[in-house]
Amino acid sequence: MNKATARPARKDIRLSFEFFPPKSAEAEGQLWETAAALSAYDPGFMSVTYGAGGSTKAPTLATVRQLLAMGLPAASHLTCVGATKEEVHAVVAEFQAVGVKHFVALRGDPPGGVGTAYQPYPGGYANAAELTAGLRGLADFEISVSAYPEKHPQSPDVR
Known part of the structure; x- marks a missing residue:
């Protein structure tokens, strides 16, 4: 590659890895083993998925705890599916107690599976934007979000 086609290094891009x-x-x-090997790439964080309604809460918590113990930059996914705001806050407190300071805020898939209509849980957060605001109100967490690069399948337009 010659200098005319070489791209300058971007210092503002953070790499992340996601684990189940x-x-x-x-x-x-x-x-x-994989997490240790991938740490050589200096990721901004390594996230661990979180099942709808907290179905994988215990395994997610254990995995994030171990990544933190290994000195790795760990983040936990957090969804608002199937839980009240109070239940979400209780989960956040549990994760915070083991040292989690970074969450990946997601609405999450509808309980009926991908392709079914999403309905916010009664007394819960309606979407990732509300969940992010709720997390901000609890503590000074680092919060990442996930988004569709194209129009979300359930959105009426691109706005």
Whole structure:
């Protein structure tokens, strides 16, 4: 590559990696090996998924706790599906107690699965924007969000 076609290095781009909580002892060993190897790329964070309605809360918490213990920049996904605001706040407090300071705020998939209509949970956050505002009101967390690069399938327009 010559200088005319070379791109300058971007210092404002942060790399991140996403993991699912391991479902077996073998997968757990592979996850720690992989996380350690990927740390060489100096990621901004390594996130761990969180199932709808907290279905993977315990495994997510254990995985994030171990990443933090390894000295890695860990973040936990957090959804607002199937939970009241108070229930979400209780989950946040649990994660905060083990040292989590970074959340990836997501609305989450509808309980009926991808393609079904989403309905906010009664007394819960309606979407990721509300969830992000709620997290901001609890503490000075680092918050990342996920978004569609194109129009969201359930949005009437691109705005």
